[in-house]
Amino acid sequence: MPCGYHGKILHVNLTTGKLELEEPDETFYRKYMGGSAMAAYYLLKQTPPGADPLGPENTLSLMTGVVTGAPFSGQSRVTAVAKSPVTGLVGDSQAGGFWPAELKAAGFDGIVIYGKSGRPVYLWLHDGEAELRDAAHLWGHFTADVEDVIREELSDRRIQVLQCGPAAEKGVRFGALINNASRANGRTGMGTVMASKNLKAVAVRGHNRPELADPEAVKALAKWGVDHFEGSNVYGLGLLGTAGVVSSQDKNGGLPTRNWASGTFEGAEAISGQRMADTILKERDTCFGCLIRCKRVVEVTEGPFPVDPRYGGPEYETISTMGSYCGLSDLVAIARANQLCNMYGMDTISCGATIAWAMDCFERGLLTLEDTGGIELRFGNAGALVQMVERIGKREGFGRVLGEGSARAAETLGVGRDLVVAVKNHELPAHMPQVKRSLALIYAVNPFGADHMSHEHDPSYKWYPERMAELGLLDPQPLQVLNAEKVRYALYTQYLCSCLDSVSLCQFVFGPAWQLYGPSQLVEAVRAVTGWNASLWELMKVGERRLNLLRAFNAREGSGAEVDTVPPKLLIPLQGGKSDGVAVAAEEVEAAKALYYRMAGWDENGRPTRAKLEELALGWVADELAL
């Protein structure tokens, strides 16, 4: 590896205030690449088994990857990993924006955060320098305001801020990390972990663009992207945002509606991407260096639900969880709920899905106005939704209960357990296993709970056969089948997605479904930036390595197949629309799970074996697990 990568990892001990710089060797970078794999490395090394997710012994890593900051689309991504207060197992979440590239320009690949500060602080990183600063005056404030104050006090408008919000400070389990006031490492409560450490924010600013081993190749990759953008699938994503899929999901019977009772929503058109573009859309936004511009910026100045464009606009997941999940077709109310989540720093998926669960209970009489503090939690009640989001953000009244997430709320209240649509306490995102069958498997087995970005959904088989072939997937499949070939498809695409989350690349740009770039260009991107003669074999193995690291963390916690479940609600036939009468078959999932474990090289309890870990050059993890 003659011309390789070098970089810096900052270790922040909040208990002692000590900041240390690590400059790992090239082999380390090439083995883990960055992002989730590298963060999981530190989590396993630094956090003891049985740690309290909200205690000082939890380790929170914020990692970019080896390609972050290079001038092509899709490279400005950051992964947050820690033990999750939502799942009690490993937590993992990605976000884009400008923060990741700015961190790199400031001279850091990532940050590993230990301990707990005695008082609120924030971390200020700029051009190789790092310092902890007082954050007492920032505590309790909304994300955009915190950004403004930090930029003001450090006299630089171009500072990028990644932070937890007031919800996380108060202990809402699904607290997000918010950057740019509109981009979220939303899932698995990473904001809550940060808040538990009395760390408010990480502000970054730098002037050093990353070295490129082959600038001409980077330029060529970028140019190819520009030249092929209009003809690509992702072009539509730029036009309508992720909201563009509302209509097609609905048409396919795959838009979760009224807490997953149906896959079809009569109000779909009213909350569609096209409707957004025709009404509240103010502009399109982007991440550093990306030409897609898939981010929405919406504005509403009048009416009961004002929306400040500073907080961006709702993604498809938010539209569905706050909208169709809740039987709600009021796009403005959804946009307002989205803003509140970004202000308070909350995961829109868990927040919306938990409210949808509560509405389901309310409709069935399992919850009453007395329980909800007077909020009429009926499907379709826009005011109730917005009010409830705010109460959760403040952790007030019934919001305190729902801020624990649907699964814990059901336990606390003793109602609606079978109405919870979550895996490992992690609420399901808005893609339905009933119509894309591989999701049933991946929702169940994913180490950090139900997740829609952990593998490629079934239909991309037919969208990009030539790119699937690069992954060794040659045989097409019908949709509503979960056979051996589909398990194989799920596993291979999971490796790819897992690699993207480690190299730190956006799945909209490099993932197999929406992609602008195919797998061979993923290889090219890594090569051009690092100078390594990387291969797709090597990169897929990085993805597999990351998946095994996450899974090994859970195994060390004593967790295995018993938490790899499908929520019972999915076994009940859907009502109406194209997916009328369709249900997930429990036996099918169990058979697929058993096959998947074996394919992955795990034991029958879903735990990585020593042989698999050794095969991935992770012998130290096998030792850690005492295998």
Place this chain on the structure above:
Amino acid sequence: MPCGYHGKILHVNLTTGKLELEEPDETFYRKYMGGSAMAAYYLLKQTPPGADPLGPENTLSLMTGVVTGAPFSGQSRVTAVAKSPVTGLVGDSQAGGFWPAELKAAGFDGIVIYGKSGRPVYLWLHDGEAELRDAAHLWGHFTADVEDVIREELSDRRIQVLQCGPAAEKGVRFGALINNASRANGRTGMGTVMASKNLKAVAVRGHNRPELADPEAVKALAKWGVDHFEGSNVYGLGLLGTAGVVSSQDKNGGLPTRNWASGTFEGAEAISGQRMADTILKERDTCFGCLIRCKRVVEVTEGPFPVDPRYGGPEYETISTMGSYCGLSDLVAIARANQLCNMYGMDTISCGATIAWAMDCFERGLLTLEDTGGIELRFGNAGALVQMVERIGKREGFGRVLGEGSARAAETLGVGRDLVVAVKNHELPAHMPQVKRSLALIYAVNPFGADHMSHEHDPSYKWYPERMAELGLLDPQPLQVLNAEKVRYALYTQYLCSCLDSVSLCQFVFGPAWQLYGPSQLVEAVRAVTGWNASLWELMKVGERRLNLLRAFNAREGSGAEVDTVPPKLLIPLQGGKSDGVAVAAEEVEAAKALYYRMAGWDENGRPTRAKLEELALGWVADELAL
């Protein structure tokens, strides 16, 4: 896969005389690529469990690959696969030459041969036409003479002939397939299988060069090879042939001497590549389209051991098995023995190693002149060696016994069982596990017995770190260690070698040790010729698929870990030279074996699991094995 590959497989039923053409779809080609993987596919599909290797129900495939015949180095390769009369399990052997490219030019990717002809025939393939012709007049004749007769009677001097020889006709177990009178699919007795079917030869001639999806890319790959040849490791291979390693093997204590009693041979210089170049070398020869010119052509016109250049010259393996194995430093005698093997159509490795075993027995008084028919089978006796080779070729006298190979000979004679240096009855080639430790594992587990081309030997770690990194092998290793990292190294490089034997590429040009081209150029070669956007992931999985197909064949025969053994002689410390006192440790190999099985996704008996087979899109094999 819009711009893919198409080709033709000829099915030849010798029992009925029926010839059928199959044009498999592109998915089939992309999944198996050709060579060994494709041949193994037909063997598993067509040959029932328990078949007699020399009976009509055995299926012999001769397969080229998707890149064969394209104008760059290392692509003219053919694999022969059938159930082996040597191992009683799967047999597999590769060769180069001009025959593979000529077969492709004649319009065929491969030939699958069934049944048994009532009388000797040969197959004549020319420009898309195929016919079976009488071969009674060819039976019993030496290979070069058979070539001459066929070329004469078909009036084309450029016909290429692949054939079994008189030894195979007579039933010598380790009969080779010889093409160009000097290139051998030597190992595992594929020539004997062909002879058992009364098929003497396959003569080919064609005028159609294969279509190239991207001729410019092919040209660029070829030009890169020309430009980088002189600076590459393989340049020396061109200069001195494989014989060039005699000296370095000896210096490292890795030249098997006197039936593996020592790793150092006092006569090494006398049989070295340099000595050959200085004495008997007439010229360098090549395979179709290859610039390396690693093949030797030697000539001796006077003395007791004349050598006809028509039969080429000895490779390193031959020099060692006929030379140092037998304590023999007479290069001319070795060259004569090599010629005899090519004339009679025998594997030089099994032949030489079996004679070395007999010499070991003779020296110990376990065999007498009575046993050997008067031949003084002492180490270093050149006349005895040459005489013995000829007797084996004729299957006369003691040659009848030794023609069964060392393991069967030991059983028949009831002596020297512990002196046999073979795995699965397959004699060890001339690379010593004592000094390159991963060989101990791969010799033991390889499905077709001890083989030196089935993975990359240990030292290449340091030779090409950047190319090892492409394979995901980042951590260097000392040589005399067989730890988990070494097992991983063995498995990954086995997948690569297995891929090369399926795509049908020469390991001297594309393999990790000698290589001119690295793994990324392997990908490029497949892309340029087929138009597929191939990846190294996909290609490594082809390699893994082939390995599992071979292993599955053995499992279907009821065979598993019990035949994955190390010969007892390797456990005895070597004497003299750099490896003095060094031995293979049985426990180390057993531990590595257990880990290797699990890494490979096999059960504790070394049998592929259903999950692994399904992962490789080989569900049909799992069904075949009733898993």
